[in-house]
Amino acid sequence: MTDFHLDTRAVHTPIPEPEGSRPLGVPIYQTHLFAFDDPEMQPAGFAGEGNAFLYNRYGNPTVRAFEEAVAGLEGGAAGLAAASGMGAINTVLLGLLGSGDHVVAQRSLYGGTLAVLRDLSERRGIEVTYVDGDDPAQVRDAVRPNSKLLWLETISNPTTRVLDLPAILGAGREAGLITVVDSTFATPVLCRPVEHGADVVVHSATKYLGGHSDVLGGIAVFADEDRYRQVRHYATELGATAAPFPAWLALRGLQTLSLRVRQHCDNAQFLAERLENHPAVDVVHYPGLDSHPDREAAVRLLSGRGGGVLSLELAGGRDAGRDFIAALRLATATVSLGDVKTLAMHPASTSHRDLDDAQLREAGIGAGLLRISAGIEHPEDLWSDVEQALKAVR
Ligand SMILES: *Cc1c(COP(=O)(O)O)cnc(C)c1O
Numbered sequence: 001m002t003d004f005h006l007d008t009r010a011v012h013t014p015i016p017e018p019e020g021s022r023p024l025g026v027p028i029y030q031t032h033l034f035a036f037d038d039p040e041m042q043p044a045g046f047a048g049e050g051n052a053f054l055y056n057r058y059g060n061p062t063v064r065a066f067e068e069a070v071a072g073l074e075g076g077a078a079g080l081a082a083a084s085g086m087g088a089i090n091t092v093l094l095g096l097l098g099s100g101d102h103v104v105a106q107r108s109l110y111g112g113t114l115a116v117l118r119d120l121s122e123r124r125g126i127e128v129t130y131v132d133g134d135d136p137a138q139v140r141d142a143v144r145p146n147s148k149l150l151w152l153e154t155i156s157n158p159t160t161r162v163l164d165l166p167a168i169l170g171a172g173r174e175a176g177l178i179t180v181v182d183s184t185f186a187t188p189v190l191c192r193p194v195e196h197g198a199d200v201v202v203h204s205a206t207k208y209l210g211g212h213s214d215v216l217g218g219i220a221v222f223a224d225e226d227r228y229r230q231v232r233h234y235a236t237e238l239g240a241t242a243a244p245f246p247a248w249l250a251l252r253g254l255q256t257l258s259l260r261v262r263q264h265c266d267n268a269q270f271l272a273e274r275l276e277n278h279p280a281v282d283v284v285h286y287p288g289l290d291s292h293p294d295r296e297a298a299v300r301l302l303s304g305r306g307g308g309v310l311s312l313e314l315a316g317g318r319d320a321g322r323d324f325i326a327a328l329r330l331a332t333a334t335v336s337l338g339d340v341k342t343l344a345m346h347p348a349s350t351s352h353r354d355l356d357d358a359q360l361r362e363a364g365i366g367a368g369l370l371r372i373s374a375g376i377e378h379p380e381d382l383w384s385d386v387e388q389a390l391k392a393v394r
Contacts, residue, residue: 029062036054075194078222078232081217083240100126106163139172150180151180159364181201181202182202185307190301208260212249276291281390285313287307292306328385331382338373339373
């Protein structure tokens with residue numbers, strides 16, 4: 001290179017390879033293009049298979065490290081990272097479904113997923129039937145000859161219902177459906193849906209996997225290698241695949257996932273128990289409480305824990321919810337969940353503000369319902385904050 005002019009040398013910078021040592025952390029391969037010494041290898045790069053990297057939309061080593069890590073934690077054959085949870089959800093739905101197909105879906109899904117399903121049925125000729133998900137018979141009754149896919153969530157939002165996942169997945173598989181579980185709320189620390197018969201598991205890595213609200217990302221894990229290939233092929237067409245730096249942040253988050261989830265669960269349990277005995281609180285929805293309708297399912301499915309999210313209903317309705325949020329000092333009033341900081345939201349005055357009380361009830365959300373995503377702070381500090389906010393409620 002020293003023979004070349006400065007202009008040329010500035011472009012062709014040598015890349016040092018570690019000699020005899022290896023990096024302890026996963027390097028961020030902030031390059032989107034790779035070149036093969038052997039041109040025969042190019043087709044493998046286009047296929048996005050193995051470690052033959054060519055172009056980031058097909059695959060990148062940092063992204064692959066994240067995909068393999070989550071696939072390993074979930075007990076699946078392979079993972080496919082996406083630019084967001086919604087990117088993963090769209091990739092899976094569009095990669096597996098065609099017009100004329102029918103989907104069976106749980107009624108209380110994440111709002112973004114419901115919006116995509118609505119779009120599929122209104123504009124793309126894919127019909128959807130919604131079921132409550134508390135009885136496998138509902139799935140069997142909903143199945144038609146053109147049914148293709150069953151979409152579920154491990155823990156529902158915001159009332160934290162827990163499915164009898166093995167039974168519902170069993171009904172879906174008996175009917176020949178591809179079973180997909182959005183397990184964002186549970187994380188592989190608490191539940192690994194593939195072990196219960198799921199074909200695909202999706203996550204918003206923006207939440208617990210990343211864990212620090214510094215990354216937007218998503219991932220789908222496939223139990224079966226062939227289905228993975230089919231969807232990966234589609235993902236490169238859709239172009240919603242993950243970039244190296246977000247994948248690296250999510251990968252760093254994964255290293256403390258177990259520790260964080262344990263603390264999230266302990267704190268949520270602590271708050272739920274105290275809130276349940278507070279006079280200003282009508283109901284606490286938390287699968288770690290004996291009063292929760294799905295307590296038994298949660299014990300079996302979530303390794304005896306209740307997760308990091310709880311919700312409560314204040315006797316004072318909409319105004320009480322608003323007052324509570326405004327009075328919080330330590331917990332942050334915002335959307336999302338799964339952060340190391342405690343986050344709280346009042347759906348009736350934010351995400352669901354356009355609905356009146358009757359429409360809210362229809363959506364299973366009380367006007368005074370608050371959702372808390374417990375962080376990893378000291379539980380007594382969290383309780384002091386929640387207690388003083390409850391005092392501020394009129
Ligand atoms: C946040 C969330 C999503 C969407 O993820 P993004 O990363 O925001 O696109 C999907 N499913 C669930 C359950 C979520 O909580």
